[in-house]
Amino acid sequence: MVEVSAEAVATLRQRLLDQSLPMPKRYRALFSLRNCRGDAAREALVAALSDPSALLAHDCAFALGQMQDPGAMAPLQRTLEDRSVHAMVRHEAAEALGAIGQPECLPILRTFAEDSSKEVAETCQLALKRIEWREKCKNGGKKNCQSGGQQSPGPQDHDHEEQESESAAAGVERSPFLSVDPTPPAPDSLSTEELVSLLLDSSKDMFDRYRAMFRLRNRATPEAICGIASALEKDSSALLKHEVAYVLGQIQSDLAVQPLMAALADKGQHPMVRHEAAEALGAIASKDCVQLLESFSSDPEPVVAHSCEVALDVLHFESQEGAFQYADVAVQG
Amino acid sequence: MADEEHHFEHKADSGASKTFPQQAGTIRKNAFIVIKSRPCKVVEVSTSKTGKHGHAKCHFVGIDIFTGKKLEDIVPSSHNCDVPEVTRTDYTLLDITDEGFVSLLSDKGDTMDHIRLPNDTALANQLKEGYSAGKELMVTVMSAMGEEQIAAVKDVGPK
Numbered sequence: 222m223v224e225v226s227a228e229a230v231a232t233l234r235q236r237l238l239d240q241s242l243p244m245p246k247r248y249r250a251l252f253s254l255r256n257c258r259g260d261a262a263r264e265a266l267v268a269a270l271s272d273p274s275a276l277l278a279h280d281c282a283f284a285l286g287q288m289q290d291p292g293a294m295a296p297l298q299r300t301l302e303d304r305s306v307h308a309m310v311r312h313e314a315a316e317a318l319g320a321i322g323q324p325e326c327l328p329i330l331r332t333f334a335e336d337s338s339k340e341v342a343e344t345c346q347l348a349l350k351r352i353e354w355r356e357k358c359k360n361g362g363k364k365n366c367q368s369g370g371q372q373s374p375g376p377q378d379h380d381h382e383e384q385e386s387e388s389a390a391a392g393v394e395r396s397p398f399l400s401v402d403p404t405p406p407a408p409d410s411l412s413t414e415e416l417v418s419l420l421l422d423s424s425k426d427m428f429d430r431y432r433a434m435f436r437l438r439n440r441a442t443p444e445a446i447c448g449i450a451s452a453l454e455k456d457s458s459a460l461l462k463h464e465v466a467y468v469l470g471q472i473q474s475d476l477a478v479q480p481l482m483a484a485l486a487d488k489g490q491h492p493m494v495r496h497e498a499a500e501a502l503g504a505i506a507s508k509d510c511v512q513l514l515e516s517f518s519s520d521p522e523p524v525v526a527h528s529c530e531v532a533l534d535v536l537h538f539e540s541q542e543g544a545f546q547y548a549d550v551a552v553q554g
Numbered sequence: 555m556a557d558e559e560h561h562f563e564h565k566a567d568s569g570a571s572k573t574f575p576q577q578a579g580t581i582r583k584n585a586f587i588v589i590k591s592r593p594c595k596v597v598e599v600s601t602s603k604t605g606k607h608g609h610a611k612c613h614f615v616g617i618d619i620f621t622g623k624k625l626e627d628i629v630p631s632s633h634n635c636d637v638p639e640v641t642r643t644d645y646t647l648l649d650i651t652d653e654g655f656v657s658l659l660s661d662k663g664d665t666m667d668h669i670r671l672p673n674d675t676a677l678a679n680q681l682k683e684g685y686s687a688g689k690e691l692m693v694t695v696m697s698a699m700g701e702e703q704i705a706a707v708k709d710v711g712p713k
Binding site: 399400471500546549 | 577579602603604605606607608609610611613628630631632
């Protein structure tokens, strides 16, 4: 994260909150703010948690989780508690609380671990286990954490290098992506075959299935990628499938393009899954999916339609020669 | 017999001058990197802001370790880059031929005659002048990706 002038943060905040702007522009402001240090950037994202667009609001919750600023816990808790809020936003607020990882969030996560929304309930269960796992690492030393956990506990800013040195100090493995994941990866001793069958086994605990998925993501061999992608078709959990789509976007492999396109086009899939599939396609930036993203930009479900617009913006950015800064903090017009 | 051994060692050396993969996000300033198939030393690295998927891009500015040419590349931080194996070996200068080759003696007592005078004229002159003046010169040969070049000269006193 970087220090940014108050004026630049104010401009980004204005853009983020301006409902008359196209969604891709608001999204770039969102992820620019995610890279800014300080209270003003955090408060801008907090202000957008109540945006009428569930898509934008949920990604603000996501960004707050990634920033791991304990100052965001109170507003995220209020979002989770408010049953009038879109379930997708509540789910992301719960995930963000898990990402921030402070034990003081355990009571509220326990309260909503049986929420009537399945996605919210499952996310709270994952977040509870993540925080408990981290506490165990802290108390048990590094030996308990050898199999994963990319950050050491603490409210610090998590810059790339900071994260790296912290995890190196703790002797644990860091995510190859600059993301704070909902679970650590499963032990590296498991074979790709074992990991895929664990991922696809709905009788297994969600935390362990997620762990299998993150190990497969870190492995990123063709077998691992196809194994992850097969969950989009085969599994029934919308929560698992949305995370599957997200990690496929992280890997950016063309092998995932067909399964993701199928998930986006399948109106029987949960909007959360279709949304993550669209954004993953944007990140992979294969020209093959431009047409599909364009056609679903007018989907009746706004979460899907806006995701496709954002995905096209990311796709065009990624396709540029020398593309470097998607979420710039040096604000231009 | 000695000749055979010499050839064998030489082959083993060039076999080791390959590349290995390293995650872009972990490559720092002053490290080595392959840009456009050339071995480079990183003189500048900057990382972009992270987007939704945690992607960041690394912008590398490198200097070709043999030609001194500046090269640039942008790579996602999670992707692997090729990193050249760069070795430096010291030899004693035995001779400079009229064709611009040097004859070198390794500390194991092997001679090597296939290296040219360096492209760097100052360095080449230092070698030629020192050699004519009868000084004992140590040269450092840098090798990477099958290429070799004299990178430094040290005067270790009169012969």
